[in-house]
Amino acid sequence: MTRFDADTDADRIELVAEAIAAHRERDSAFCTLEADEDPSDDPEFLPPWVQFADGTLNLDCTDEELDRLSTVVSRFGAFTIAERETVPADTAEEDPGTNVRIEARADDDRVGQFVDALFQDVYELPADFRLWAVEV
Template identity: 50%
Template sequence: MTRFNATEPAERRKLYVDAITAHRERGSGFVTLEADESALETDTDTDADAETAAELGVPWVQFGDGTINVDCTDEELDTLKTVLGEFPAFKIDELNRPEEVEGVNVRISAKADPNRIAQFVDDIFCEVYDLPSVFRVWAVEV
């Protein structure tokens, strides 16, 4: 893998596919994709939303062994469930609500080809995390 970030939607999806392919070829535990901090919007609906989002940090998505892993707020979880409606092959396997932090950790079975996973990952960033259509994402761990 020779590049580790992308900004435009088509280039981001290609980066996701390349990162997933590299992860599988290397036999690594997972690949982590992370939005650039500059993409974060600071205007949330409520102070509670802003506090929870700040505690969860920069949006990220991990993929490994056919599973997508994300952290999100309860509101983002509702949006994630809507996005999942557009991807019938993807299902929530597990929801964890750690006591020490706000939010929920979601594990989603993703038994699909890298292109379909890439579409889903980009929808998570854009729709669930409400990032603009053009933002920088990094493959931070492969």
């Protein structure tokens, strides 16, 4: 890989595809993609992220984001929610939420399109958000 960030739809999709390819070539455990967007300027803010490994996407969602995730998944036929693990509020070290694993039966470009939709539609980031490949 020669670049590790992108801020347009087409470039982010390409970045995701290249990160997945680099992850496979390196035989790493997973690759991580992270948004560089803090709409609140909150010092405690943790940016949204998505991990990819062995044809599975892994991400965390709040309840509201989980509802939006179901809508995004319904638009992409090659993607299926395979597992959800909810962390109850009384046991969560941080905010309660749900860890979701999504099976991706698609080529790398289509995974890139799906990941871009996740960040924009599930995490409600603006169209010009910057995506980083932080681990490949």
